[in-house]
Amino acid sequence: MLKTIDGFDRIGEENAFAVLARATELASQGRDIINLGIGQPDFKTPDHIVEAAVKALKDGHHGYTPATGIAPLREAVSADLLKRHGVETDPDDVLIVPGGKVTMFMAILMFGEPGVDILYPDPGFPIYRSMIEFTGARPVPVPIRETNDFAFSAEETLSLITDKTRLLILNSPANPTGGVTPRSEIETLVAGLEDHPGVAILSDEIYSQMTYDGMEHVSLLEFEFLRERLILLDGWSKTYAMTGWRMGFSLWPDSLMDKARKLAVNAWSCVNAPAQYGCLAALTGPQDAVTEMVAEFDARRRVIVDGLNAIDGISCKTPRGAFYAYPNITKTGWKAKKLASALLEETGVATIGGPDFGVLGEGYIRLSYANSTTNIERALERVKLFLEKDQLI
Ligand code: PLP
8 A cells, every 4th residue: 555645645626526426327318407517608619819829829939938837928917906906916926726625725735734724615626625735724714694695704713813713714706605794894805914913815816807786896805914925726727718718817926926936846847838828818808708607607597596486495695796596405405415426427517515515515525507597497407397296296
């Protein structure tokens, strides 16, 4: 038996990929599967982005690039942050990475070790906890509650910070709940963080462009005094329908940038060169496709929330961001993971059980509405019939 480090006894994964694999297997057996499990836009990457990447290859951009990313792309990221958040940033602090996830991987590796605490949202993106456990740090869940519209609570978050806390992970708009934390709550949290200068912040803002009902996305970048300990996670996957390109960016405090660069050099040298040119076109080109996608998600959001609330035993808060509905299913009498599995096996509708996002996920399932309105309506009909039949038994 080969002996690897203990971290591998603790590392987890993302069940959304297991559900995707099962859904694909069922589909290959001829089953009509509607996939509301995986969190990726169902749109195509806009043509001008694809063309820019193809052109880059044809123009000979096939070699290594600087480890931190090509200069024009890092400058474009800074310009984009200025445009969207009204904040000046130094392109030298921007790191182009292979996917949004990589920033959390790096940040957690940088701060996690036995004896320290890392705070993370629960329910939340499963990789936070998985990576924290891998490093041997103690994962401290920050509860994300339906009663608080799935925003994080500044008071509760601050109450969990101790001398051992090294890193606080925040995520708004949030996966899996679609919750968006309002400005007032963020300002209270930021004010409280002044008392904890040794705590680094990882702000996962991968859904920053997806908010609805006039809800604003407040970037942690806005708070100048936090900048020396703020790591910003964002990327192209969700905004530009580019999940398979594996492209993300992060902004690091000056004091951490060199460490981040060294990690990058050790792990992947540099990010795929033509893809970087595609991302440059994404940021500098027309943004109509983004606006159209978000409008379409908004319309589907209404369909899925209304449809879920019309099913006996299910109640669903209106999500204000991302592209997930996170209904409460306690009144159906089902355990969440059992229900998600039964829905896939019996009705062909893929969803994810709340417990896959944390201990506080029991009683909920996540449905991604990154699927056509027709498919969402078909899926809702199947879920409704399944639960009605179940209640007759
Ligand atoms: N952060 C959150 C909250 C996410 O939901 C996801 C993807 O689902 C990511 C980060 C990772 O994004 P990427 O696919 O760019 O690695």
